[in-house]
Amino acid sequence: MSFSYYGPLCTEVYNATKPVGHSLGGDIEFYRDYLKNCNGRILEAMSGSGRMLIPLLEAGLKVDGLDYSKDMLDSCRALCGKRGLPMPELFAADLETLDLPYRYEVIIIAAGSLLLIQDRQASIKALRNLYQHLEPGGRLVLDLFLPDVTNTTSHYSGTSTVQLPDGDTITMESKDIEVNMLQQYKVSLIRYEKWRHGTLIATELQQLELRWYGVEELRMILEQIGFIDVVVYADFDPNQAPSRSDQKFVFEATRGMPSEVGSLSGQSVNESTAP
Secondary structure (H helix, E strand, C coil): CCEECCCHHHHHHHHHHCCCCCCCCCHHHHHHHHHCCCCCCEEEECCCCCCCHHHHHHCCCCEEEEECCHHHHHHHHHHHHHCCCCCCCEEECCHHHCCCCCCEEEEEECCCHHHHCCCHHHHHHHHHHHHHCEEEEEEEEEEECCCCCCCCCCCCEEEEEEECCCCCEEEEEEEEEEEECCCCEEEEEEEEEEEECCEEEEEEEEEEEEECCCHHHHHHHHHHHCEEEEEEEECCECCCCCCCCCCCEEEEEEECCCCCCCHHHHCCCCCCCCC
16 A cells, blocks of 8 residues: 555545536636637646546537546546547646647646645746746636645544445545645645445555645746736636635736747746745
């Protein structure tokens, strides 16, 4: 048994609890409407097993998928096949070393998935790579949330059970093992156990890391990478400014045309960027 990053059991739980088309606060409806007038290629980074990607394909959009987890991408392929969809281009790749053959009109990151990159410099490098994979004038659109870290004196633990369609059961035990308010991240350990007719048949450990960003902090990071026209709004409503910590925050940022990219694109983004 070893630590996994969205391995087979985690993927099964994800598919059972966040199936294809399961909207998180209206995010699928938002991205589907936002992208409906796109003429070029679209990339969903950190696309997982297709919760968002497949509804976008069913809406007639040309969307590629990208994820680090091969288990998630294999599940996405299987789900596309069951629906009779043309197989999308799915890339198993690390955002830190991203080098895809296409440039995109829009790149999206849904469900706060950027938070899964714990190391701050790694997340900045990932954003730089996504910038380079946009066409001039292309847009990055992502949503984020603030994790619940209100209790830093004791580590939260909890258990839950997921019943699978084939009758098997997966139990999960989650425990926060580190909360670092200064560096803005928390680490949880999740143990998955798969049971069949009362017999344990598989076990998996996942170390889940979340790094959060202040609204203005991420805006500055995007601008220093070279993005222009960065706008932020709350709960998928372009007319609603962020006002509470329990909202979801949507960032839109544009890769400038060559003549529009100023000196900011040459600046470094380092640990001194204020939250």
